[in-house]
Amino acid sequence: MRTVELSRENVRLIDQRRLPNELVVMACRDYHEVGEAIKTLAVRGAPAIGVAAAGGLALAAQALKDRSEPEFRAGLESAAAELRATRPTAVNLFWAIQKVMDFAATQQGRPPEDAADALYHFAVGMAEADVATNKRMAEFGQALVADGAGILTHCNTGSLATVDYGTALGVIRMAHEHGKQIHVYVDETRPVLQGSRLTAWECVHFGIPATLITDNMAAHMMRLGNIQICFVGADRIATNGDTANKIGTYGVAVLAKEHGIPFYVVAPTSTVDLAIASGDEIEIEERNHEEVTHIGGVRIAPEGIGVANPAFDVTPAKYITGIITEAGIAYPPFPVNLKRLLQGGNQNVGP
Numbered sequence: 001m002r003t004v005e006l007s008r009e010n011v012r013l014i015d016q017r018r019l020p021n022e023l024v025v026m027a028c029r030d031y032h033e034v035g036e037a038i039k040t041l042a043v044r045g046a047p048a049i050g051v052a053a054a055g056g057l058a059l060a061a062q063a064l065k066d067r068s069e070p071e072f073r074a075g076l077e078s079a080a081a082e083l084r085a086t087r088p089t090a091v092n093l094f095w096a097i098q099k100v101m102d103f104a105a106t107q108q109g110r111p112p113e114d115a116a117d118a119l120y121h122f123a124v125g126m127a128e129a130d131v132a133t134n135k136r137m138a139e140f141g142q143a144l145v146a147d148g149a150g151i152l153t154h155c156n157t158g159s160l161a162t163v164d165y166g167t168a169l170g171v172i173r174m175a176h177e178h179g180k181q182i183h184v185y186v187d188e189t190r191p192v193l194q195g196s197r198l199t200a201w202e203c204v205h206f207g208i209p210a211t212l213i214t215d216n217m218a219a220h221m222m223r224l225g226n227i228q229i230c231f232v233g234a235d236r237i238a239t240n241g242d243t244a245n246k247i248g249t250y251g252v253a254v255l256a257k258e259h260g261i262p263f264y265v266v267a268p269t270s271t272v273d274l275a276i277a278s279g280d281e282i283e284i285e286e287r288n289h290e291e292v293t294h295i296g297g298v299r300i301a302p303e304g305i306g307v308a309n310p311a312f313d314v315t316p317a318k319y320i321t322g323i324i325t326e327a328g329i330a331y332p333p334f335p336v337n338l339k340r341l342l343q344g345g346n347q348n349v350g351p
C-alpha cells in the first residue's frame with residue numbers, strides 16, 4: 001500500500017512508530033486524528049505530512065457537508081488552523097493546506113456537499129501528483145549516480161516519507177532499479193532513528209544493498225573512501241539555498257565538503273520557500289526531551305540532566321552541490337537558479 005491513502009471516510013496511514021517490528025495501518029476518521037498522527041510521527045516526512053493534512057481537510061469538509069455555506073467555510077478554516085499548528089518546520093505542510101484552502105475558495109457559491117466532494121478529489125489529485133513528482137526527481141538524480149557508487153543518506157526520505165517512492169531515497173531506489181551496483185550507507189539518525197527503523201527497512205524491502213551506521217561513523221566511512229555521493233531530503237529550502245532537514249544533516253554536509261564528496265538535496269519545488277531569504281528565518285521544531293533520554297521506552301540518561309532536542313538543523317547553501325527538484329537540478333548561485341527553476345526555467349540551471 002501507499003504510506004498515505006485517502007478516502008471519504010478516513011485517511012489511512014502506515015503507522016511509522018511501529019516500524020520496523022510491525023507493519024500496521026491506522027485509519028484516522030477525522031482531522032483531529034490526522035493532526036495527532038502528524039504530531040506523534042505516526043506519519044512523518046515533509047511531503048507525507050502535507051498530503052495527510054490535505055486528506056484531513058477533505059475529511060473536515062465531508063463532516064461539514066450538511067451545514068450552511070458560512071458554517072462550512074468557518075469549519076474548514078478552523079480545521080486548517082489546527083492542522084497548521086501540528087509541526088512548524090516542513091513547509092510542505094503549510095503549502096498543502098494553503099493549496100486546499102485556495103481550491104476551497106474557488107468553490108464558493110456551490111452547495112457544501114458538492115464543494116466537499118470536489119475537495120476530496122482535489123486532495124486525491126495531490127496524493128497522485130506527489131508520486132509523479134518523486135519519480136521525476138528520481139530520474140534527474142539517478143543520472144548523477146555512478147555505477148559502483150557508495151551513497152550516504154540521512155533520516156528517511158523514502159516511500160515512507162512521501163505518498164510513495166520518496167525523494168532522496170527515491171533517487172537511490174531508481175539508481176538501483178536501473179541496475180547500477182550501488183551501496184547505501186544509512187545513518188541511523190538519532191534520536192528518533194528514522195534511518196535505522198525506516199530507511200534500513202525500505203532498503204531491505206526493496207533489496208537495495210545497504211549498511212547501517214551510527215551517525216558518528218559517517219566521517220570514518222568517508223575517510224575510508226566508501227562514500228562517493230550524498231543524497232538527503234529537505235523540510236524547507238530558503239531562497240538562498242539554505243536547507244532545513246533532519247538534525248545531523250548539517251554535520252554530514254560539512255564532512256562531505258571536507259572530503260570532496262558531492263552533497264545533493266532532493267526535494268520537490270513545494271519545499272522551496274521563496275518567502276524567506278535565508279535559513280535564519282526557519283523555525284526549528286523542538287521535540288519532547290524523552291526522545292533523547294530514552295530509547296524504546298528505556299531511560300539511557302540520568303534524571304535531572306539538561307536536554308536539547310531540535311528536530312532539524314539548517315545546512316548553509318555553501319555546502320550544497322545541487323538541489324534536485326521535479327523541475328530539474330539547481331546549482332549555485334541558488335538565489336538566482338532556484339527562482340529560475342520555480343518560474344519554469346531551464347532544467348539543470350547553473351553552475
Ligand code: MRU
Nearest residue numbers: 044045046157161167233234246
Ligand atoms: O521529523 P521527520 O521524520 O518528519 O523529518 C523528516 C526529514 O527530515 C526528511 O529528511 C524530510 O522531511 C524530507 S522527506 C522526503
